[in-house]
Every structure is written in C-alpha cells, then in structure tokens.
Amino acid sequence: MVSAKKTIHIEPVTRVEGHGKVSIQLDENNQVTQARLHIVEFRGFERFILGRPYWEVPVLVQRLCGICPVSHHLAAAKAMDLIHGVEELSPTAEKMRRLMHYGQHFQSHALHFFHLCSPDLLFGFDADVAIRNVIGVARKFPDLAVQGVMMRKYGQEVIKRTAGKKIHGTGAIPGGINKNLSTEEHDELINGFGDMPGIDQMLEWSRGALKIAKDYTLDNLDSVADFGSFDSNHLGFVKEDGAMDLYHGNLRAVDKDGNKIFDQIDYQTYTDYIQEEVRPWSYMKFPFIKSVGPKDGWYRVGPLARINVCDSIDTPEADAELKEFRKATGTACCNITMAYHWTRMIELLHSCEKIKQLLEDADLQGEELVRTGERRGEAVGLIEAPRGTLFHHYEVDENDQVTMANLIVSTTHNNVPMNRAVQKVAADHISGQAEITEGLLNHVEVAIRAYDPCLSCATHALGRMPLDVELLDASGQVVDHKRT
Amino acid sequence: MSENVTLTIDGKDITGEKGQTIMDAALANDIYIPHLCHHPDLAPYGSCRVCTCLVNGRPQTACTFPISDGMEVENDTDTVNEMRKQIVEMLFVEGNHYCMFCEKSGNCELQALAYRFGVTTPRYPYQFPKREVDASHPNVWIDRDRCVLCARCIRASKDVDGKHAFDFAGRGPNRHISVDAADGIEHTPVDADDKAVQVCPVGSLMLKRQGYKIPIGQRKYDHEPIGTDIETGASKKQ
Numbered sequence A: 001m002v003s004a005k006k007t008i009h010i011e012p013v014t015r016v017e018g019h020g021k022v023s024i025q026l027d028e029n030n031q032v033t034q035a036r037l038h039i040v041e042f043r044g045f046e047r048f049i050l051g052r053p054y055w056e057v058p059v060l061v062q063r064l065c066g067i068c069p070v071s072h073h074l075a076a077a078k079a080m081d082l083i084h085g086v087e088e089l090s091p092t093a094e095k096m097r098r099l100m101h102y103g104q105h106f107q108s109h110a111l112h113f114f115h116l117c118s119p120d121l122l123f124g125f126d127a128d129v130a131i132r133n134v135i136g137v138a139r140k141f142p143d144l145a146v147q148g149v150m151m152r153k154y155g156q157e158v159i160k161r162t163a164g165k166k167i168h169g170t171g172a173i174p175g176g177i178n179k180n181l182s183t184e185e186h187d188e189l190i191n192g193f194g195d196m197p198g199i200d201q202m203l204e205w206s207r208g209a210l211k212i213a214k215d216y217t218l219d220n221l222d223s224v225a226d227f228g229s230f231d232s233n234h235l236g237f238v239k240e241d242g243a244m245d246l247y248h249g250n251l252r253a254v255d256k257d258g259n260k261i262f263d264q265i266d267y268q269t270y271t272d273y274i275q276e277e278v279r280p281w282s283y284m285k286f287p288f289i290k291s292v293g294p295k296d297g298w299y300r301v302g303p304l305a306r307i308n309v310c311d312s313i314d315t316p317e318a319d320a321e322l323k324e325f326r327k328a329t330g331t332a333c334c335n336i337t338m339a340y341h342w343t344r345m346i347e348l349l350h351s352c353e354k355i356k357q358l359l360e361d362a363d364l365q366g367e368e369l370v371r372t373g374e375r376r377g378e379a380v381g382l383i384e385a386p387r388g389t390l391f392h393h394y395e396v397d398e399n400d401q402v403t404m405a406n407l408i409v410s411t412t413h414n415n416v417p418m419n420r421a422v423q424k425v426a427a428d429h430i431s432g433q434a435e436i437t438e439g440l441l442n443h444v445e446v447a448i449r450a451y452d453p454c455l456s457c458a459t460h461a462l463g464r465m466p467l468d469v470e471l472l473d474a475s476g477q478v479v480d481h482k483r484t
Numbered sequence B: 001m002s003e004n005v006t007l008t009i010d011g012k013d014i015t016g017e018k019g020q021t022i023m024d025a026a027l028a029n030d031i032y033i034p035h036l037c038h039h040p041d042l043a044p045y046g047s048c049r050v051c052t053c054l055v056n057g058r059p060q061t062a063c064t065f066p067i068s069d070g071m072e073v074e075n076d077t078d079t080v081n082e083m084r085k086q087i088v089e090m091l092f093v094e095g096n097h098y099c100m101f102c103e104k105s106g107n108c109e110l111q112a113l114a115y116r117f118g119v120t121t122p123r124y125p126y127q128f129p130k131r132e133v134d135a136s137h138p139n140v141w142i143d144r145d146r147c148v149l150c151a152r153c154i155r156a157s158k159d160v161d162g163k164h165a166f167d168f169a170g171r172g173p174n175r176h177i178s179v180d181a182a183d184g185i186e187h188t189p190v191d192a193d194d195k196a197v198q199v200c201p202v203g204s205l206m207l208k209r210q211g212y213k214i215p216i217g218q219r220k221y222d223h224e225p226i227g228t229d230i231e232t233g234a235s236k237k238q
C-alpha cells in the first residue's frame, strides 16, 4: 500500500504524462466566459534533487521526461559545468553535446510533425476521426509515414552515439563529456547503416517535411492566420550576432511587433528579467517578463518564438527558409499560432544541417573530454529544448550537495499562451453551442497541439489525445463532458 | 605441503586444499558461485547469503563453509538459483536502489546479480527506509540508500587500511554503516585511495566527482553477466 502511494508521488514519467484537462465556462446565453487548460507540472523533482551530489543531477533530472530527456540532461549539465568551475568546455565536449542536442531536436520535431500533427494538416481538423490519425497517414501517405519513423530513429541514433543510450543516457558530465565519436560511429551517421539511410537522405526528407508545413500554411493562410492566434511577446536565445543558436546563447525577448524588450542578457541573471507567479487554480507557475509586469509580461517560447527573436540562422538552407517565412507572413514578428508547425520544420532542417556540419568536424574525435576548475555554489543552465527555452537553476553547498533547484520548462512558459489559444478557439468555435462535437473538440486540441506541450498531452496516436473537456453552465454545473 | 581435499560441485569432481572455503576452492577451479559480501582480498564474512549452496543437501554459505572430502555441493541449479534470486530481491527492497540514475549502474555487483538472476521487479514490498547521505568528506561520500550491509568497507578499513573508520550501528531494519567520528566521515582518517573505498560492491561508498565518467558500453557489466570472467578463467589472467 505504502509503496503504491509513494511511487505515484515521485514517479517522474507519470507526472510528465499528466493528462490535459480543459474547462470551459458559459454564461446564460451559452457564451464562453472562461476557458482553461490544466496540466500537471514537475514540481516534485525540485524536492527530489535536494541533497543529491551535483554530478548526479544531469542523469537524475532527465528522468522527469521520457520525451526530451536530452534537453534536461544538457541544461543540468550546463549548470553543473559552472558549479564544477568550468566556463568553457573543450571543443570535443562542446561539439559532442551539440551533436546530441541537434539529434534531440531532429527526432523530437520529426516525431511531432509526422506522428502528432500531420493528420490534422493532411486530412483537416474536421475530418473523420477514423481517418484523422497516424494510421490514416500511413495508409494514404505510406512514404511519409516511413520517413517520419526513420527520421525519428536517426535522431535517436545520434543521441545513442553521444549520450550512450537513446533515452536517458549519461554522456554529459560536469565539465565535459564522457566519450568522443568513434570513426565507426561517425561513418554510420554519415553513410547510414542497416536500413538506416545517411545524413544526405535525412536532409532531403527534412526539406520535404518543411515543404508540407509551408505549403499547408500558405494554402490555408486565410483560415489558419486567425486560428487560436493572439498577439504576444516572444522569448529565446540568440548568439552575439543575433543568429539562432539552440545550444547556447543570450536571452532576447521581443514584443508582438518584434521590438526588443531585452537583448543579449546573460542567463545567469535571468531572475532580474523573468519572474514566476503562482495562481490558485493551477499547479503550474506563470512566468512573465518583469519589466512588462504580470498582466502583459507573458510570452511564448519554442520554434515560433525562436524564429521571431533571431535575426538570421547560421545554416544556409534554414536561413533561406527563414527569409521566405518572414516574407510570407509579412511582419518582423509572427503571432500566428499555427505557424508553429512551419517554424518547427525550419528548425528540423536547421538541426539536420547542423548535424552534417558537426559530423564533418574532426574535433568530434578529439581526446580532451573533461575540464576542471574552481568550484562555485550557484549556477544557471539554459538550453533551447525542442518545445522552448528550458531553465535549470541550482545551488550546491560545500559538501557538493544540491540545496536549491528551480526548473522552468517550456510548457510552463507556454502556459498562458496555450490558455489564450484555448480561450480563442473556445470563443470562436464553441460560443453559442450547447453540445461539443468531436470535430469541435479537435479544434481545441489542434490549438494546444501547435505548442507540442509534451507527448502525452499531444498524443494523437489512433486519433486520441488524453484530453478532458468540460462544459460548465453559469452556475458551475457540468452540462456536457467529453473525453477523447 | 598442503593436504588435498576432493569434493563435487554440481557433480563435477574438483580438488581443493584443506582449510579452504567452498568459495575459494570453486574460484580456483573456475567455478562461479554468485556472491556479494565475499571479496578475495578480505576475510570471509557471510552476511549477504547470496553464495548459498546446498551442501550435502543443506543450505550453507559457500564463502564461509570449509570443504571436506566427499562433500557434494549444489551450486548452479534451478533450486539454488531461485533461493539466491529471492535473496537479491530482498536486498533490493530493504534499501533504496534507484539504478536508473545511480552512478554505479553498469559497475554495480548487486545490479549485475539481479540481471544474472533475471530479477525484473521484486516480489516483496519495498520498505523505503529512511537513510542518510554523508558527503562531508572532500573526496569520499556515503549514500546509505544503496548500502547492502556487506561490511566490505568495515573489513577493508580495519584489516587492510589499518584505520577502523567504519562499523555498524543500529539493529534490525535500522542497521546502518556508521563512521568513527561524531560529525561525519570528514572527521575520520579515510582517504580517497583507501581499500575501503575501492571494495564497495554497490554505489554506497564512492569517490566524489567521478560519476558517469565511464560511458555506457564500457562499464564492467555492460556486455557480460557478472561471473563470466570467473567461468572463462579470464579473472585469473588479469
């Protein structure tokens, strides 16, 4: 008995897999007055880590997610590099970690696009649920389905060769990395192995996936431009020259028109710029930009935000695509929720280009793996995870034990935006209706899914997403309830 | 000139020396008897019971039981291995063993035994004991969650390092490793290169800042089950 309870409380995967719940409140005239998305958060981990030795944290903390563990592994490792006293990694360590990270982006974006969102784009939001699923995609577009599987697998193979395992590896250690890339591993990733094609095929497929997302957005611009859309601020990393960098950079935030709110902020000082607010109805915190204030200071993160904050992309094909995106959307800052898909695919291509660049770099076969320096007590590690900026903040005492941990995950940053998207879709599509149809439900899901909040919330396999929708009347009574 | 003794292990005739334990005679003959508290450089202790064999039909710990002429030892049989599997499962539930992020994973003898015996999930309820970490020493730390009370560190510190820095305190489920200083391992004479630190079979007594340095794929038990080196004679050649 005791064991069952405890397992539920600390088991990280169940917390990440917390099901989404939407509640929609109506007035007497069936007009939507409130719509909210509830997601269970990872607060338990911040307690779980306390007292553990700092070198354990990158391996321990990644267990809070089975979908993007590499992001947590690397964000924690970046913080622990500094705790360990290392400001600059050896070229081999930095490039191995980057390779791991681009492998993660590549597999995560491929998974989301092919398995989770493509049924909506290929069949339409209202299509029969019996077809609008990954099996339907596999039937009608068999080549695409195979590409999706192979691209995801390729990304995982990159992770395996850098982290030691496809999921929950140990590659990044404080001050560096525990292995380099052998020439055999390098050749496999360049040329392919077994059924797995090499990097050039991955590039070709990435271009194809990008084209689907782009064509879809352009062909349906009239309808998608407003779907779940709203003006917002955007946050992400950029390099010193303003170019996109998914592994390391300085923070930049822009407003809805692309004006900079802050720029080139060393993320060690993030608490001067970002604050978290607690609200009684949600386990999640609500971060906001301090200078703008809690009411209007919320922002979006992830592919759309990163595309909005960067000036350029440092790989040629993705940079050309960025320019095309800007031209098509016509603004310095795009606020279209459904544009997440197109921007995610620009990043997919960018990650693939980066993997190829890195594989051509002989530093990956270098021997200097770990550096040491003078221990310090507090550090922040940030990374651009597939779903958005991920913050890890730790304090470690003189015995090497963690005394404080604060994590802000992408889904938390996107908390207000996802709620806005739900409110917008509810107001546009539900207001005035007494019954929720499956197609209508899917409209809500589509808006949430654009943010790729996490696999379980966005799980679309077999047309299902573990989402609960409640329709409440003015007195708070549940008048309709749908579970997908 | 030592006196020879002949016995059988799983029906195979082997020769040992008078005064040897079953464990030592087996090791000398490239026969693996699973064990945890036993360590070749330390005196026999007999606490973990993983080495249990049927000796002339009765369960005995091979690491402490002396050989004798005509003795029949049952070692690698389904009955004996099932008993050992249960013992390993009990060791798991009595501590807090989170292999998935433990830095000893892949090099841990307890984990390797569980793999060898095919333990998937223990049949006994987890006890979730409350155990303390002692990280006060600059280079060595104790994570009592992972301790299996094998006393290897106690024996090594006393008999090899000449320090007697560790001992047991508490009884029954509260039994735990204590250090010979009121306020932590920092105030003991323990050094990073002590034998006591090297012999811990699990991730309980560890060097600091070394975790995860060996990549997955190069750890001791990544490719072969524990005991393979003994069964193939490879351990003798090292």
Ligand code: FES
Pocket: B034, B035, B036, B037, B038, B045, B046, B047, B048, B049, B050, B051, B052, B061, B062, B063, B064
């Ligand atoms: S090895 Fe014999 S009792 Fe532990």
